[in-house]
Amino acid sequence: MTDRKVRVRFAPSPTGPLHMGGVRTALFNYLFAKKHGGDFLLRIEDTDQNRFVPGAEEYIIESLNWCGLQFNEGPGIGGNYGPYRQSERKSLYKKYADQLLESGWAYYAFDTPEELEAIRLEAEKDGEVFSYGIQTRGKLCNSLTLEKNEVEKRVATGENFVVRFKMPENTNVTENDIIRGEVTFYTNALDDKVVFKANGMPTYHLANVVDDYLMEISHVIRGEEWLSSMPLHVLLYKALGWENTKPRFAHLPLILKPVGKGKLSKRDGDKMGFPVFPLKWEDKETGETFHGYREDGYFPEAFINLLALLGWNPGTEQEIFSKEELAGIFSLERVVKSGSRFDPEKAKWFNKHYFQQKTDAELTELFKPVLKEKQVTASDGKVLKVVSEVKERCQFVAELWEQGSFFFLVPESYDEKTVQKRWLPETPGQLTAICGVFDSAGNWEQPLIKEAFSNFMNEKGWNFGAVMNPLRLCLVGGNVGPDLFKICEILGKEETVSRIKTAIKKLAEF
């Protein structure tokens, strides 16, 4: 089985937007496939039409594309094992349910959902939990308890029935999970899961096993929430006679909330100010919108990098990886067993790294749309200079504006604290004198401006800090920003002098 071609699948259900845990599952599948020269497929598990959400499948595909997790087979692109939507494979499953029925691995059950619900409620009253299985199936309405011809009659007359897997008694099911090692389940504690529903659709369990078999999946890499159904799936392979091509299983740890209890959920993001979805998502029913990494300014390479390190590590101290690098060294054996809390701060750090990695020209291109949105017009040359000056203090493209808007906009107000501290009675006079120095300056370049300024200051014997701080205030509106003379240079001589004069005028009114 080890010499089988590696074929893995990401099999989401289109019940809403894919969240970052799902993206990580897709990523690990993708990396595993790439590492072993295998195939990575996308399969849409839409056996429950009640939970179908329009747009969800498109969202999943767009998310995968944004992350660069290209699949080799799947909806839209096809492949030799299609179709890749379970709803389009509906006709395939019945014969396998029948096969289970014939071989005695499954039975018909006629209990209605209402009847079962009533039994459940009754059990609950006694502080017990009802389970349709070994202990109870003999007392319920199914082909195990009914006369044979009664069963045939019910099936023939089209009475609603369901097919349940007949869990074998007193059996230990042991399976070697790649991440967790040997895991053993005792069948008496398991229930008889429905494998085929009354509406003619298989449940997840049957569809999943049948499709993995038919699509020649070699490794099932999925979230830990599926670990409990591993024995059912293992038994299904056995019952269907597919043990020889049974895939290996790997159950990934879950991603947990940054604080508090439980796994990361839809709403955690907005509460704490970070996205839990790759892309922005609008819930058509409630009108709620959820943030996406893409729209929040994260680079896909950063997103992939942070996801990869959440629950996996290379065993070295390296933390920055490209997708290609990851594909070269990824291994399921190095996936951790415990759930990981997601840390939004570290996510920002990753983005900062990739942000700093970009060239000034690249960032300029990314910044231009922001400028346009702010209705600012400026030459590419100036934008490039601004980017070059402020990039080192940013983590996101949007921050270029926060850090550099004063290059394009005259300050509307002046930071009060700085005014109080730095705007002294002699300040206007000194700054007026500096304007004179600037006016007569020759080449308007940072070193020369600084030189002219310094010479004048020394001549006058003025304190540098006492003049530079108010000067910065005039140009920026506060006490932040890059090198003061670089700001002067980028602003240009006229604009610099003009801003100083404007500030003197405005602050005199105080």
Added chain:
RNA sequence: GGCCCGUUCGUCUAGGGGUUAGGACGCCAGAUUUUCAUUCUGGUAGCAGGGGUUCGAUUCCCCUACGGGCUACCA
């Protein structure tokens, strides 16, 4: 409740019978920057608890606690 999985700094993690328990994020401090930020340097902080096994357990075993998942004609 039952079954299954897990537990190393606040967080992500390395390690694994004898280590000064390593790194990263965060935080704090110093240096540089006549501003702020960056950058650099340094620091803070951890093996859940109890029993074994052993010359020696953070590492192996058991128990407890805690955390997580599953327990639908959902996936």
